[in-house]
Amino acid sequence: MKFPENIQIPLDKWTDQAMDWVLMSFGGFFDALGSAILKFMLVVEKFFLWVPWPVLIIAVGLLAWRVMGKWWSGLMMAGMLFFMGMLGNWEMAMRTLSLVTSAVIISLAIGIPLGILMASSDMFEKILKPLLDGMQTMPSFVYLIPALMLFGLGKVPALFATIVYAVPPVIRLTNVGIREVSPSVVEAAHAFGSSYWQILFKVQLPLARPTIMVGVNQTTMMALAMVVIASMIGAKGLGFEVLLAINRIEIGRGFEAGLCIVLMAIIIDRITYAMASGKRA
């Protein structure tokens, strides 16, 4: 049976109209935002493409050794990165890494302050929580649509979609981390005449640090996952390689690129996880 046409609503038209209106009214703003984001991304990308590969491999090895505490962990992480180069995907990996890095930096810059705000206002928490839940249950490629509409094709919408998808964990865990700080310790800080900022920076954030770092870890992993999907709208990198391979049914090429993504995920996860669970800095 056919659904009666006279009770269908033209949501598609409405959406288009709303979008048109947004672009009409704020087009200048999104253009400016887009070019600022692009500038930032290019700086990050330039850096990763500039760093000589042995330097990066050694740096990652040393960092892993330091945060994980075992020399062979460092060696293994460095080895995995080296292997990615051996697969011939170094440049693509660097592009992906720079996209992830930009996305994580911006996510933290937005997410940590929002988390702090959420922790200091029950009202704000009530509003934001269902929003965050919604963001995380939505299929990730849904974010591509508004990103496309606002910024067109290319790196910028890819980054935008990645940020929207990856930012919830760091907001959520910053909030939880701060709220979990023992109220009696905060009370003591108040008793000694601390201001809001002093309590935040001297007591709450340092004590919430391990929890926030778990959020950073999750945000990073989600950013990496999203990067693959984001390549559908034109961000170059490992994800783009996979996409190409699928389109052209080149199984071997797709396998190589996929393996590189897995290795990068392991390296990033191990290192940020160790940072999160590490004791006093």
Place this chain on the structure above:
Amino acid sequence: MKKIDIHNLYKIFGPHPEKVMPLLSKGMSKDAIMEKTRHGVGVADVSFDVEEGEILVVMGLSGSGKSTLVRCINRLIEPTSGKVLVNGENVLKLSDTELRHFRQKHFGMVFQNFALFPHRTVLKNVEYGLEVQKVDSAKRSDLSMQALEQVGLKGWEDSYPDQLSGGMQQRVGLARALALDADIMLMDEAFSALDPLIRRDMQDELLELQDKVQKTIVFISHDLDEAIKLGDRIVLMKDGMIVQVGTAEEILTNPANDYVAKFVEDVDMSKVITAETIMKKSETIAYYKTDGPKAALRKMKKASISKIFVSKERKLVGIVKAADAADAAKRGEKTLEHILITDIQRVSPDTPAADLFPLLATSEHPIAVVNDSNNLQGVIIKGLILAALAEGTQSNGNENDKAA
């Protein structure tokens, strides 16, 4: 001088405290108010003051509103109504910024659960209050090291709180409050979480420290023995209200009502009652300069006693026995010089009765109660102590106090 002066302080927990105030003034009980309005009565119509340099202990059972009361003083809890004057200034009228500066300047606080900063070293914990005040780092660490030394924690400055025992953690808490050099210390059950032996040590140390630093201390406790030991005066609370204010002795010997009487029932009276309470004050004495053996003998006969204390220029010099005085009179001696026994027991007025027993057992003479300048204040004989303890709450032997 009144350091802290609290007038008609109320704290009611809940969304509409103003609706509860009339019920309270109608005399409705805390439980009934909870039942009827879902509002908790933390503190109700509390007024008292704290003298400069005094240790005032606020005592009461759990839930009686002690923590609420002490937090109303520095406004960690915002009172519903009333007045809290500190150095004559109403704390409740301060703006947020003024309140922060007021806390920095006047209040050091020590908590039951220590509430140390787990991510900071011992030294950094103690420095916290000074850091908040933006004291420069050299001075900060100087003052903090001094405070740590005062509480006997020198050498532990680089440890973290979780590496320390409970007693040591609370020493850090104490040092953290001392480092500020605030004039008032608020101590909420500061020693309650410690085991009894360590607790006693900490009490002793606090008293020793107080001799040196002379702070005004509001000390919260649920333990009467602790209150008696530390408190110059005690405020006894029940259901958010004050039931009695006074010195330990006043409360113990003269409980305001059955509640207080029950509270003080198990206290060992011999630790509480002091020499001053039980001594006989209006004892006849002989004067070394003017009285000879005959005069001394006559005074003893008149007071029906067999020994008499002798004073010279208002200072106690010794005791004379009736038999010796009679002999000396027969020998025609004109002064008490040769029969004066100078080897006698002297105690200060605040010696606990418990410490008097062994003295009485070994001494053949009555015990002299003298003040710091050796003026005779009174006399203790065996019967008086026993009578005082037997009567328990009613002290004996000082009926003449007021007259004397």
